[in-house]
Structure formats: structure tokens, C-alpha cells
Amino acid sequence: xxxxxxxxxxxxxxxxxxxxxxxxxxxxxxxxxxxxxxxxxxxxxxxxxxxxxxxxxxxxxxxxxxxxxxxxxxxxxxxxxxxxxxxxxxxxxxxxxxxxxxxxxxxxxxxxxxxxxxxxxxxxxxxxxxxxxxxxxxxxxxxxxxxxxxxxxxxxxxxxxxxxxxxxxxxxxxxxxxxxxxxxxxxxxxxxxxxxxxxxxxxxxxxxxxxxxxxxxxxxxxxxxxxxxxxxxxxxxxxxxxxxxxxxxxxxxxxxxxxxxxxxxxxxxxxxxxxxxxxxxxxxxxxxxxx
Numbered sequence: 001x002x003x004x005x006x007x008x009x010x011x012x013x014x015x016x017x018x019x020x021x022x023x024x025x026x027x028x029x030x031x032x033x034x035x036x037x038x039x040x041x042x043x044x045x046x047x048x049x050x051x052x053x054x055x056x057x058x059x060x061x062x063x064x065x066x067x068x069x070x071x072x073x074x075x076x077x078x079x080x081x082x083x084x085x086x087x088x089x090x091x092x093x094x095x096x097x098x099x100x101x102x103x104x105x106x107x108x109x110x111x112x113x114x115x116x117x118x119x120x121x122x123x124x125x126x127x128x129x130x131x132x133x134x135x136x137x138x139x140x141x142x143x144x145x146x147x148x149x150x151x152x153x154x155x156x157x158x159x160x161x162x163x164x165x166x167x168x169x170x171x172x173x174x175x176x177x178x179x180x181x182x183x184x185x186x187x188x189x190x191x192x193x194x195x196x197x198x199x200x201x202x203x204x205x206x207x208x209x210x211x212x213x214x215x216x217x218x219x220x221x222x223x224x225x226x227x228x229x230x231x232x233x234x235x236x237x238x239x240x241x242x243x244x245x246x247x248x249x250x251x252x253x254x255x256x257x258x259x260x261x262x263x264x265x266x267x268x269x270x271x272x273x274x275x276x277x278x279x280x281x282x283x284x285x286x287x288x289x290x291x
Contacts, residue, residue, distance in 0.1 A: 013208075014077065018061070026204045077118065120174065132169055190205060
């Protein structure tokens with residue numbers, strides 16, 4: 001049997017490690033396998049709205065990348081457990097498009113956005129574990145596909161209408177059956193199990209294996225990570241059992257409990273903020289209440 005090594009979850013890695021340029025190779029590997037072309041990350045985009053919204057900032061990452069055609073694309077990776085997630089991803093893409101526009105820029109210069117959503121919960125009804133969405137215009141009477149004329153192709157440097165619009169990838173982790181049939185499946189296996197088999201050859205996974213080892217975490221971060229994992233299990237249970245106010249009430253109470261435990265263990269405020277999403281002010285109030 002192939003040996004495996006327990007690794008940090010991908011969502012934790014995005015919060016803490018993969019935002020570093022030194023670790024871009026891991027994300028480049030994942031994106032290249034998903035999009036079936038070589039992807040190079042140019043930089044990470046920290047928008048003003050992301051800076052204002054702590055929870056949004058830590059539950060999504062926006063990247064400016066270049067593909068094999070030398071096209072510049074903004075890729076948005078996000079994840080969370082929310083019953084209105086379909087609206088959330090639409091909102092996220094819309095915001096990313098607007099933030100990527102320069103003042104007085106013509107619409108022809110809008111940067112393509114690809115939204116990649118790593119879902120640790122059931123979203124909608126369907127048998128597959130990866131869904132790809134695009135925008136196409138179909139004739140109501142003749143059922144033909146609307147295309148670009150030659151002038152538009154030259155203006156946009158695109159061959160189809162759908163190439164102009166955002167694309168969506170929904171990766172439903174818990175629907176994967178743990179059988180890796182190709183290199184993209186190897187990545188999905190890692191996303192689900194936090195393990196990489198010796199036989200895996202997908203781009204970026206060997207680098208992930210070296211970088212994302214739990215044993216390499218400092219003790220304080222390891223404790224914070226363990227609490228984070230416990231919270232994920234609780235959130236999953238709550239999400240499955242409730243789609244209403246009770247879910248959010250329970251989530252808030254769980255978050256507060258985790259924050260208190262981290263305070264009692266002497267964790268830094270920045271670590272508590274990253275793990276729980278609580279504001280610095282709220283954490284400081286909790287510290288005062290425990291003194």
C-alpha cells in the first residue's frame with residue numbers, strides 16, 4: 001500500500017501559507033491541472049473590500065494569473081458552508097470584475113474572471129463532483145449558439161461569446177469516491193483527505209507534501225489548527241441539520257468557545273482572528289472578560 005503523510009487542509013493552507021509568493025507553485029499546480037493548461041501566478045490581489053471584511057478576506061483569495069496564451073485572468077478561489085452559496089459566488093465574481101476595472105477603462109478591457117469553489121458540503125442536486133459553468137446564448141426558436149463576428153473576435157481577442165464571461169468551477173469534495181482516475185482527481189483526493197499518495201504525479205502535489213506537513217507547524221499554530229479542525233466538524237454537522245437562524249446562532253457560539261480556548265492557551269490575537277474570523281475588538285473584549 002502506498003504511504004501517505006497527514007497534511008494541513010487546503011482551506012487552512014489558503015488562510016495561512018498559500019498567500020506567500022514562495023508557495024505559489026502549489027496553487028499553480030492545482031490551477032494547471034483543473035484548467036488543463038499551464039498557469040503562472042503573477043500576484044495575489046488584496047482588494048479594499050477584502051481588507052474591510054475579515055471573514056471575506058480569509059475565505060477567498062483572488063489571483064492574477066497568465067495562461068499559455070499569455071492572457072491575463074483573475075482567478076477567485078473561495079470556500080465556505082453557506083446555504084445561500086450560489087448567490088455568494090455570483091456576488092464574489094461581480095465584485096472581482098468591478099474591482100479589476102481601471103477608471104474610465106472601456107468595457108472591452110474587462111479582465112476575464114474564473115471562479116473556483118471548493119465545497120465541503122452538498123450544493124444542489126447532481127451526481128458529479130466537479131461542475132463547470134459558462135455563459136452561452138441559445139436561440140429560442142432555432143436553438144443556434146450566438147457567436148462573435150470577425151470584428152468582435154479581433155477586438156476581444158476571443159473566439160466565442162462564452163470566453164468573454166466569467167467561468168465557474170464547483171468542486172464538491174464530499175461527492176468524490178476516493179478513486180483517482182487522473183491527475184486532477186489526485187488533487188481532489190488531497191482536498192478531501194489531506195493526504196498525498198506516493199504514486200501521485202499531479203503538478204504541485206509534491207511541493208504541497210513538503211510544505212503542508214502538520215508536523216512542520218509551530219506548536220501554537222498546530223494547536224490553533226487542531227481547534228480549527230474541530231470547528232469544521234461541528235460546522236458540518238450544524239449545516240447538515242439546519243439551514244436557518246439556529247445554524248448561525250450555533251456557529252457564533254462555537255466560534256466564541258474556540259476563541260476562549262485559544263485565549264486560555266495563550267494564542268496571539270492574530271492567530272485567533274485568522275482561525276475564528278472574530279474582529280480584533282471582539283477578541284480583546286473576550287480577553288478582558290476572562291481576566
